[in-house]
Amino acid sequence: MDQFLFHWAGNLRFLRQRKSLTRQQLSDATGIKISRLAAQETGKTRNPKMEDQVRISTYYNISIDHLIRTDLTTLTDEQVYELETAGPLDITGKHIRVLPITVNSNNEENMEFIPLKAQAGYTQGFNDPEFIAALPKFTLPGLPREKTIRMFPVSGDSMLPIADGSHIIAQYVDDWSLIKKDVPCVVVLKEDGIVFKLVDNTMKMDGTLRLHSLNPLFEPFRVNASEVLEIWKFIGYVSKEMPVAIAS
Known part of the structure; x- marks a missing residue:
């Protein structure tokens, strides 16, 4: 039983630090x-109250059995997340959609342009072949023909010097796990629609993406992977405005 209690103490420390929590929080x-938490984390309390076990288990959404019997520090981030969510973590995004594409008369994949007026409807029609087929098509030299390419509108000034009214040319990301840190992407969200942000992939840690702006006036925020419909990696942009000059 001492071994089990050792895991309880170590697991309490591990889970709190994993979420960057203070004992007060x-x-x-x-x-x-706090005194009881400290005593349990250090192993001074050898028989934690059942009430405390239930509260800890409920807060972290991990069974008491795992908290006592499993050394969570030996697990990968994905395995811990699976315990927290009681299911496998899909860090690729492949389980949620089939990407509809259209081809031209030469059997080459079209590049679709999502105009501003179609932006709101894209979150409903992103996987509808008829909706995609009705979108305007575009071509530009130098773009990879063997990839799925679309062009998305940019609204607001969160990604300055890429100005409001610009259009982002982006390549479809088939496997989200390939996204690492500070990757500029168009992210299509269920509720918030189309956003253009720098993306940090933290899905292995807590099932989220951290989205932040080039403009430091805008605070970063996180979205759950379950809210993400599509991700498109930035490869260029079209704008009628010159970039903002950098002060010397």
């Missing part, structure tokens, strides 16, 4: 006094 969230 964990105390506020669970209703367990």
Whole structure:
């Protein structure tokens, strides 16, 4: 039983630090006094109250059995996330959609342009072949013909010097796990529609993507992978405005 209690103490420290929580924050969230949390984390409390076990288990969404019997520090981020969500973590995004494409008379894949007026409808029609077929088509020299390419509108000034009214040319990301850190992408979200941001892939840690802007006035934010419909990697942009000059 001592081995089991050792895992409880180590797991409490590991989970709190994994979520970058202070003991005060964990105390506020669970209703367990800081002194009791400290005693359990250090192993001074050899028999944690069942009430505390239930509260910790509920907060982290991990069974008491795993908290006591499994050394969570030996697991990968994906395995811990699977325990938290009671299901496998899909970090590729391949389970949610089939990408509809259209081809031209030469059997080459078309490049679709999503005009601003079609932006709102894209989140409903992104996987509808008829909707995609009705979108305007475009061509530009130098783009890879063997890839799926689309052009998306940019609204607002969060990605300055890429100005409001620009259009982002982007390549479809088939496997989200290939996205690493600070990758400029068009992300299509269920609720927020089309956004253009720098993407940090933290799905292995907590099932989210961290999205942030080039413009430092805008705060970064996280979205759950379940909210993401599509991801398109930036390869260029079209704008009627000159980029903002950098002050010397």
